Amino acid sequence: MSAELYQALIMDRSKNPRHAGRPEHFNAQAEQKNALCGDQVQVFISGGHVRHESRGCAIMTASADLMAEAVAGKAAVEIAALNKVFEKMVNSGEAAESLGELNALAGVSQFRSRIRCATLPWAALAQALEEVPHG
């Protein structure tokens, strides 16, 4: 049953996210909301690390958590480039080497209405990065 989407890594990251929770200090934050379902994700940038507070489905929460891990220590331009590769992957379903564990979300391409769940944290991160002057 939908093993291709709800695989172990996604279930694990949605149940036990490693990068969840609002940090005490942060340089920037941004929030995105999916008007269709009411899901919300808040992203915080503190130093070279990203944390998230996710109120939504398993796909969104897992995506936020895997994103936080993938972008750790990366510069804004690198994150923007990775975001593009990620968008392409969740739409096409074709894994890309540079995405690593993020490729676990490739199954979402079969569920058109769920692609937004996977990309929402990235939209929040892009918005937060704009707030960081020399991010």
Added chain:
Amino acid sequence: MLNKVFNVDAIREDFPILSQTVHGKKFVFLDSGASAQKPRAVIDAMVQCMETQYANVHRGLHYMSERTSDKYEAVRDKVAGLLNAASRDEIVFTRNGTESINLVARTFGTTSLKPGDAVAVSQMEHHANIVPWQMLRDAHGTELRIIKITDSGELDWESLEQVFADGKVKLLAITHMSNVLGTYTPVERLAAFAHERGAKILLDGCQAIVHRKVDVKAIDADFYVFSGHKLYGPTGIGVLYAKREILDAMPPFLGGGDMIASVSYEKSTWAKPPHRFEAGTPAIIETIGLGAAIDYVEAIGFDAIAAHERDLTEHALAVLARIEGLRVLGAAQDRGGVISFVMKHAHAHDIATLLDRQGIAVRAGQHCAEPLMGRLGVTSTARATFGVYTTREEIDALEAGLLRIQKMFA
């Protein structure tokens, strides 16, 4: 079909789409509350119209136009009969329920309501019965007031009295059946309540019309709206019922052909209702489809439909109550086949996607009722809704699917 015993298997054969498979599984459609499937009779009526009897209405002097006009106008009689309206002239065709409410807001709202008057809606309205009144408020200076609901998902009568206390409410616009909670509102009582206080009442019947016999005279409704596509008819056709004297006093909604008595560059005069509110070429084929849908449900009979759905609702509530960590929202005394629920660990979207993979279609999200989600303390819900073709076995399939999901997310 007259007087036949309610036979769900026979009914299912009337709906061609139900024999489809989805993801290789039997198609279990539990999303009729969003839009219902169409019986062969509706499909045939529309095809037949296009193949044998089609031209523009109210215009031509030729055979095809006259015959088409007759067929089109006959549906007005059918709708009047369905609602037990006093006259066919009280039936206005629109695009959908949303357009019907907007029509009232933009015509009755801007002329019979004065700045400072208030419109009252409940906490369990669809966006279609909130936003037009907000737009009227912002353009016209009316007030928008909210009547609370109780934790069981029923109208809070104390709140209703408070909202009406200062005498400013001139229109009560309220659902006849919640599209999220399945709650029926006590419409006769509400109409009497509003009228005693000098207010009119508009009922959003988009859900209720499908499940029970509606009698606008018995209710004493001033306005009643519904859409064709939830009543097994096509999309693109909706209905506004309004009392004759109210329609007579309302200015036009849209301007154009068909809604005028005479036109000159200096001045135009308006046609009488209902044509005053039907500018331009209407949805002729869809209206004829709606007529076939009304024939279809009336042949089954609303007593039989209501009994079938009562049985399904009771069965579904019993089945869902057995699933640990699942919570059904709302517990109204008078409720119908619309059931929203949340699960402890699984999000509504995950539930809908995983059910879909088993061939089961439910809706998930806010159901166009974002403020109600806030009142219920949830961000979204999954929702199963029933129609004439829904079976107990399909509800059992839902249970099995939910149990599998529960295991995954445990």
